[in-house]
Amino acid sequence: MCSIIVLLGFLIGLMMMISKGLALSISLSDMECVSEHVFHDGDTVSGSFVVMDHDIFWNSDHPGIDFTVTGPGGSVVYSLKGTSGDKFEFNAAHNGIYKFCFINPISTPETVSFYIHIGHIPNEHDLAKDEHLDPINVKIAELREALESIVSEQKYLRARDARHRYTNESTRRRVVFYTVLEYVLFAATSILQVVYIRRLFSKSFAYNRV
């Protein structure tokens, strides 16, 4: 299960914005990108993503997907290769648009459930700019970021649990399907055997053979 948490801060005048996080599932074939805006230099961008592969027959064949984060200058800030899900965290040196891209090397479409959170803790520069902010706001921001890390971990666990659930359901379906198929094939094979042996011993056949 992935849950979306997007806290939209419309509080004008309060420099300390509510922490932002967003979790969604998108289908992926080839490459999909999602952009987010980082407002302040030095913000921590954290998150996780998990691949829910529904239709892969042999699990070991899938090499995983690649994940890249491109900063506002166009340079790649963070990258992961060949993984089926992981957590990530990095410091955004500059503010601007960050692009999070998932690349699927194989043609089978996948669903990726991701969660992105951008955390901002006001520093002395912000405190000096805005007279509404106290040092206590910094502490509250730190506390909020700590809570967000718990929420982020929960989201990751939920996504992995969802993937596990799909695998479980698939196992159950396969067990039932292949066992019933096995029984039907047993019966069919034995009937074919009997029919064949009877034909071997039938008069018309025997006259030609024996």
Add this chain to the structure above:
Amino acid sequence: MEKNNHTKQLRSATTFLLLWLTFIGESQAIWLTIPTSGTKCVSEEIQSNVVVLADYYVVADEVDHHHQIHTVSLKVTSPYGNNLHQKENVTHGQFAFTSAESGTYLACFWLQNKHEQPLTVSLDWRTGISAKDWETVAKKEKIEGVELELRKLEAAVEAIRENLIYMKEREADMREVSEATNAKVAWFSIMSLGVCILVGALQLWHLKRYFRKKKLI
């Protein structure tokens, strides 16, 4: 060439967003690129009785020589297929609903008219506690500043606890499915052995009868 256009588009899109922010204040949403043909869908698994609030707008491109108004169409469906919200050719909009059943809720975007370039749509999707309107709570209970922030933190902690309880329930469900599958594997394998023996015995019995009838044995 395409990359150049894309960077230009992004840069102009940034300008537009920053201008908007001076009026609205800081907002956070993900930006999706809608392809010229086909749909782009985002989905989420939501439990029942959860408030969902979403805001979307088309990120305008200033470097557009045609000065066209770009519009997008979208459709939001519930896990049972009910249409929760559908709009054609709009530049911005908002929708809210309370999830009636638990399952995957899908929001799909597509371009109705012929566009040469893919469109960027900003989607701000909030569920549960994030959809809570803190301004009305602050006005109603006359709290502000630090107290309001602490109240928000308290709500966040409650949400964490509810999440944990939900995950415990899901784990219990999955454990039952696993154990049922485990029992099925054992039972079906033994039964397959039984079927094998039964079918073999039937074969022998039938062939013996046949040969006796044919006076071969």
